[in-house]
Amino acid sequence: MIIKDIKTLREIIKGEKRRGSSIGFVPTMGYLHEGHLSLIREAKKENDFVVLSIFVNPIQFGPNEDLEQYPRDIKRDTELAKAAGCDLIFNPEVDEVFPKPLKTKVIVEELTEPLCGRSRPTHFQGVTTIVSKLFNMVAADRAYFGQKDAQQAAVIIKMAEDLNFDIAITVCPIVREEDGLAMSSRNVMLNKEERKQALALYGSLELAEDMIVKEGILDPQTIIAKMEDFISDYRLCQIDYIEILDFENLQEIKEIQGKILIALAVKLGPTRLIDNKIMGV
Numbered sequence: 001m002i003i004k005d006i007k008t009l010r011e012i013i014k015g016e017k018r019r020g021s022s023i024g025f026v027p028t029m030g031y032l033h034e035g036h037l038s039l040i041r042e043a044k045k046e047n048d049f050v051v052l053s054i055f056v057n058p059i060q061f062g063p064n065e066d067l068e069q070y071p072r073d074i075k076r077d078t079e080l081a082k083a084a085g086c087d088l089i090f091n092p093e094v095d096e097v098f099p100k101p102l103k104t105k106v107i108v109e110e111l112t113e114p115l116c117g118r119s120r121p122t123h124f125q126g127v128t129t130i131v132s133k134l135f136n137m138v139a140a141d142r143a144y145f146g147q148k149d150a151q152q153a154a155v156i157i158k159m160a161e162d163l164n165f166d167i168a169i170t171v172c173p174i175v176r177e178e179d180g181l182a183m184s185s186r187n188v189m190l191n192k193e194e195r196k197q198a199l200a201l202y203g204s205l206e207l208a209e210d211m212i213v214k215e216g217i218l219d220p221q222t223i224i225a226k227m228e229d230f231i232s233d234y235r236l237c238q239i240d241y242i243e244i245l246d247f248e249n250l251q252e253i254k255e256i257q258g259k260i261l262i263a264l265a266v267k268l269g270p271t272r273l274i275d276n277k278i279m280g281v
């Protein structure tokens with residue numbers, strides 16, 4: 001069932017709740033892959049009724065980013081979502097979500113500054129604003145996000161806590177292609193050569209893990225320098241950032257200790273890919 005307007009969505013959700021159904025929610029921008037489907041399956045395990053939103057959110061794209069090029073295929077998405085256990089797809093038009101210019105924004109401070117926040121300064125306020133709106137539209141009991149977007153997950157957890165959203169948030173593991181590339185809707189924008197070179201992201205994360213676990217190297221700068229070195233062999237890759245941060249507050253660390261996030265963004269031609277690894281306890 002595909003619903004395009006907020007009023008009908010709310011009526012259906014209210015009906016489900018009256019019947020005693022718990023509601024799981026998976027927000028996406030569509031062009032579904034196994035990563036998205038893993039979130040739907042997890043939602044279906046824990047809830048009676050699963051809502052998937054497919055909305056390419058214009059306010060999280062910067063002026064020179066790939067909003068127009070972002071892949072879309074609602075027919076294929078509908079089939080995949082249904083097979084994974086989705087009960088309702090919410091696929092509104094931009095005018096339904098933003099009928100008038102917004103005068104309200106949701107901004108999470110500090111956590112949005114490092115990593116993707118540096119090169120995409122308005123990205124996270126676009127994400128937190130749309131996710132707040134969607135949380136209010138869907139009124140789910142539980143929402144599911146991927147660790148693939150580790151900073152996004154951290155930002156949304158903090159937003160939900162700070163603003164008392166009555167929703168439990170689960171973060172699910174990164175789903176990868178067989179060769180290690182993290183699944184992403186943007187992977188289809190890579191040409192053959194770029195697709196090969198995209199392995200630099202996962203390869204550099206594996207290298208970092210080996211340096212920490214096998215060699216006992218605890219200096220983040222030494223690890224970052226080796227990762228840069230590794231990626232420089234992939235001539236089509238242009239590094240946006242590599243950072244090693246404390247997982248809890250996304251702050252820089254002087255020494256590797258406790259739970260850490262190793263995250264990077266790399267551009268391959270016009271396509272920007274991200275990946276990360278969480279380590280330690």
Ligand code: AMP
Nearest residue numbers: 028029030035145146148149174175183
């Ligand atoms: P997107 O459609 O890219 O905005 O992603 C929608 C949701 O799917 C987000 O919570 C992402 O973190 C999650 N997601 C995207 N790719 C993956 C992946 N490879 N593994 C797990 N979750 C993912």
